Structures are given as structure tokens and as C-alpha cells.
Amino acid sequence: MPDRTRLRVVLAEDAALLREGLVAILEDAGHEVVAAVGNADALVSYVEQVTPDLVLTDIRMPPDHSDEGLRAAVAIRAAHPDMAIMLLSAYVADAYVAELLESAPGGGLGYLLKDRVGHVREFLESLDRVVAGETVVDPEVVRQLLRRRRSDGPLAALTQRERDVLALMAEGRTNGSIAQQLVVSEAAVRKHVGNIFAKLPLDPAFDRRVSAVLAYLRR
């Protein structure tokens, strides 16, 4: 891969097959896998030792196979607010998204379905985006949230077009990319984004764009 920064990654995935696959993908891309572990406790202790650029972890891991990875991520985040974390999940659960977004603001966060890893190029790009501090949420998660009825809440004030724009923002896209996707000018997108910011009660602790996305994801 040309001019991609070499990342130091700590990886947690309980299934050996997938762990090896992820290591291979990361190493193919020139990243350094500092540690590849099979449970959340080992993940937390390695992160303490080596302070990686990126934490990549499965959500469902032993011993309980529920959300050990997620809880480890929240703990890591509390100790290192700037640590970039990408979570992988075998299925969509909005409970995950909510918990993820409850964690402290700081460095980049990502939540992807494992199916996405097969799209190696896109997967590596989303890792870079998370390291760059962006929030990346799986398109399938966004699609599901988009289908949800919003009879109440702040999003009720948005027009359909503004919601479309916000949904694309939630996927982590830039104004330029949104304009391309919706086949409108970037100026039009900027206007919609401005309207969204004006209509939503935004949390001053966050960047306005992040905050709007959070409002959206929390519905």
C-alpha cells in the first residue's frame, strides 16, 4: 500500500481463524500487529503495556460471549481518551452503538460488521479514518437506524433531505462525498448541514458534526 502510515495495532478476537485472517490483512497492509489476543483481559493489559495507535477488537468474546470487547473498549477509552478503537461485531445490535457512544469523547471510534472485513481496501481505509479521529459506523447499522420510526425526539424537526445528509454524515462521509452520493453541489450539502446544526440541540463537549451524528444515532 503506498503512503499509508504504519500503525501499531493491538488486536483481540477469540476465533483463531479470524484472528489470523485479521493479522494477515493488517500485515499485508504494512501495519504492525503488536499483539493479537483472544480475550478482553489480555487486550486491556497489552494496551497498557504497548500504547498502540489502534485497538481492533471483537465485541463478543469469552468468557460470557456477550459484550466483553465493548466493555474493554469503554475501559481503555476511560484511561486513554485519545486511543483510536475499532470494534467488530458479528451482528448489528443497537445496544452496542448506544453503549459505544456513551463512552467518553476523544479519539476515533468505529463499529463495523465482520462481513465488512472482506472488503479489505474499505476496511483498511476505515481503520485509517478511525486513527485520524473520525467516527465510523457500519452502513448496515446506519440503514437500520434510518428505518426506525422517529415520532418524537429532536430529529422530528428535520426534513427528509436533511435526514439523508445526516445519515451519510453518520457513516463518516465528508461534505464532498455526501454531495457526490446525493448528486447535489457541495454548497447545497453545506447548507443542509448548517440547518441540521441549527435544528438539533447539540452537546458543546463534542465537535458539532460529531454531536449531530450522535444525536442521530441515539435517535
Added chain:
Amino acid sequence: MTTPPDAWAAVRGRPRSFLTSRWPWRSLAYLSSTVPVGIVCLLLMLVLIGVGLLTLVVLVGLVLLAGVPRAASAVAVAERIRARLVLPRPEAAPGPTLRERLRARHSLPIIWSEVGYVVLLSTLLWLVDAAVLVFAVGVPVVLVLAPLLVRFGPLEVLGLRVDSSGEAILAVGLGIVSVVASAYLVTAVASGQAALTRLLLDPPEARLVEAVAALRRSRVDLVEAFESERRRIERDLHDGVQQRLVALAMTLGRAELKTPSGATLELIQAARQQAEEALENLRLTVRGIHPAVLTDHGLVAAVHDVADRCPVPVDTDIKVAGRLPAPVEAAAYFVVSEALTNVARHAQARSAQVHAWTEDDRLVVTVIDDGIGGATVGRGSGLAGLVLRLEAHDGTLQVHSPHGGPTEVRMECPIELG
């Protein structure tokens, strides 16, 4: 080694486990206690009936004679309990207490089988038991003690003559064999007698109630086995096939990046696409079996998930704190899932609402839509299967769906499963 559940099972079981079990001793206790109980009963009956007949002229006798069935009832209660020495009842079927039984007796008609049993007990049974005891205890004791007894003169046991100390040693061997035979005899007679007691004293309703309780337990067990089997299949699919498919997609994805554009690259891309489609199919299948989100996160998250997938807008209001027993969560989830599937397919609804709450230790779930109505729990529909599943847990599922709508599917289920 498992202990036999009652004396009769012990007799029919392996000799070793029979002889080391407590059943021969309990049977001995049962038969020995029959003798005094029978004698007391005999005296009681004689006094009641005798004095009753004598005083019949002054009408006091009527009262005494009327007391006979009452007394028989009281004896019957005690005898049922005594029979458990040999044939214990399964623990899970708690009957009425002694006090309740006695109180209930006052309003019950005379139960002739109880009177008959008491007559049998006070005349025949205790005599039979006494004879069995003398024989079953006497013979082995005399044989084993033969070396001592033979000093006082020749012995004769069961037609065998023992008159020298050599023969006495032989008799000890026989005595040990006869201990085993006695254990079998005592236990068999005790089982037979306890079974007879049961037969005469257990009213048919009680036996029915017991049978129904047993049937109900087995149905709950079946439903739960079914449920845990589904969870196991889900876990197997998740840990096995799904991971292999993800790994396959990863490998193909890596190959894709290393392959220059051309026909090979297109094939690799097609293969990755197919792996992803297989994953998606698998995900749908797993969701129908037992969704992972339900196992991991419980009812609220799972209902949100299914509501989010429904093409008709769904409002949810789930007031359920914490986790419920897995069968209840599963039943509620599948009711919501099935009802929303029907809403999407048939109801022509614009919106639907899912509500869930707990009241009086029951979980209530309703799914209401504003569609055209006319829905039924037809044979073969997904809801019909859920009706059966809920009935096993003493729950209900009702569908109110007048033509023209609205449709309400309402499920109720006890939270604590018996």
C-alpha cells in the same frame, strides 16, 4: 451407583445395589410397624362397633357407629404416609397437608374403600406381616446362631436337623444365604402391601391430578429442551459456519488486493460476493432460530432489533427491567417477530405499536396495528405454534382482529416458570 427410587424398583434391580440400599431396612420397618398398627386398629374397631351396637338402643351407638368411617379416614391418612416408607412419592407433586385432608373429610361422603382397607388391615394384613416377620427374621437368626444353640440340644429348622457342631457351621452358611432371601421376601411383601394401600386409598381424582401434573411437567421440559436446543444450534452456527465464512471472505479479500485486474480478479471478486451472500443468508436463518441479540442482550434489544427491521414503522415501549427466564424471553420475542411479520405481509397497516410490561408476576406483550384486521391464529401459522409453546408455560396468546381492524395480538405469560 444410582439408588433405586423405591422398594419395588430395588427388588427388580441388581442384587448388589438392592442389598446395599436402604430399602430392605425400610421394608422391615414397614412390616414391623404394620403389626402394632393393625392390632390398635382392631381394638379400636372392636370397641367402636361393640360399644356402638350395645348402646344402639339409647341412640349413643349411632354416633359411635357413624364414627367408624371417620376413624377409618384418619387411619387412611396415616397409612398413606406410612406407605411412603416403601414407595415414596415423587417430590414434585405436593399434595394437600394432613390438616387440610382432615378438614376436608368432614364434608366428604363415606369412602368405603377406606373402611374396607382398615378392616383388611386390622384382620388380615398384620397377621400376614407378623408371620412373614417371624419367618424372615427367625430362620436366619436361628441358623446363624446354630453353633451356640446346638449346645443346648438338636435343632430343627425348615425340616433340616442340626445336631452336631459340624452341621452347625454349615447352618451358618445357610443362614447367610437366608438373610439375602429374607431381604427379598420382606421387601417384596412390603412393596405389595404398600401398592395395595395406594390402590385402595388413593382416590381416582388424586391419581388423575398426579398424572396431569406429571404430563404438564413433561410438556414444560419438552418446550425447554426445544428452546435450549435452538440456542445451541444458534451458537454452533455462530461459532462454526459463520466464522469460517467470514474467514473465507477475508482470504478472498486479501487475494483480491494481490491480483492484477483481469479475469482472475473478477472471479475472486465474485467468490467474495458469494461468501458475503452466504453470510447474509446464514444471518437470516439464525435470526429465525434464536437471534444472538436475544441471547446476549435480552428482550428489549431484541424487540428493538426486530422493530427496526419491519418495513412498517413500529413504535416500541418495553417496560421490562433486567433479564427474564430464557423461555419467556424467547416466547415474547417470537410473538413480536411473528406478529410484525404478519403486519408487514397482510395487514396493509401504516404503523404498529409494540408494548410490553409486567403485572402480577406476568409478562404482558401486545402488538397493535392499524391495518385491515381479519387476522386469525390459523393452523400452520407461526402464531399457532406459539400458542402451544405459551400454553406449556401457563401463558396465553390471543388475537383480536375484527374486519376493518385494528388488530391486537396479546400475549401473557408467568415470569416465574413452575
